[in-house]
Amino acid sequence: MKIMKFLLGIMLLVTVNAYGEERPVKRVEVPIGEDGVQRVEIIGGGYYFDPNHIVVKNNVPVELVLTKEAGFTPHNIIIKAPDAGINVNIDMDTKPASVKFTPTKPGKYAIECDKRFLFFASHKEKGMVGVLEVIE
Numbered sequence: 001m002k003i004m005k006f007l008l009g010i011m012l013l014v015t016v017n018a019y020g021e022e023r024p025v026k027r028v029e030v031p032i033g034e035d036g037v038q039r040v041e042i043i044g045g046g047y048y049f050d051p052n053h054i055v056v057k058n059n060v061p062v063e064l065v066l067t068k069e070a071g072f073t074p075h076n077i078i079i080k081a082p083d084a085g086i087n088v089n090i091d092m093d094t095k096p097a098s099v100k101f102t103p104t105k106p107g108k109y110a111i112e113c114d115k116r117f118l119f120f121a122s123h124k125e126k127g128m129v130g131v132l133e134v135i136e
Contacts, residue, residue: 027053037061044092045069052130061102068092074115079132081109103134
């Protein structure tokens with residue numbers, strides 16, 4: 001009986017956590033700092049990025065300051081656009097880390113976390129996605 005309750009509890013937990021909750025778009029236009037760098041802090045957490053729509057200017061250095069909320073779930077941030085000078089793939093931690101690049105081509109580029117646990121849906125599939133928008 002205890003095993004049945006345990007298995008039922010695990011099934012309920014998996015079902016509830018199968019997909020992250022739908023989060024509203026949080027759009028941030030990143031200002032250029034006095035040092036000439038566009039700096040934005042991004043928090044990764046329960047299948048979300050905050051902010052999840054980041055707008056930066058073309059040909060101006062960008063620094064992403066990345067932090068993961070506390071917990072055991074691993075997260076990363078991936079932005080693949082080598083033709084635009086963007087090639088980000090870094091694991092997130094509770095200690096801030098930064099990554100720098102200079103975008104060279106306007107456009108909208110996907111931000112995602114590709115972590116997954118066993119055969120369950122990936123964090124991307126659970127909604128841990130965003131957009132990096134590079135404008136003139």
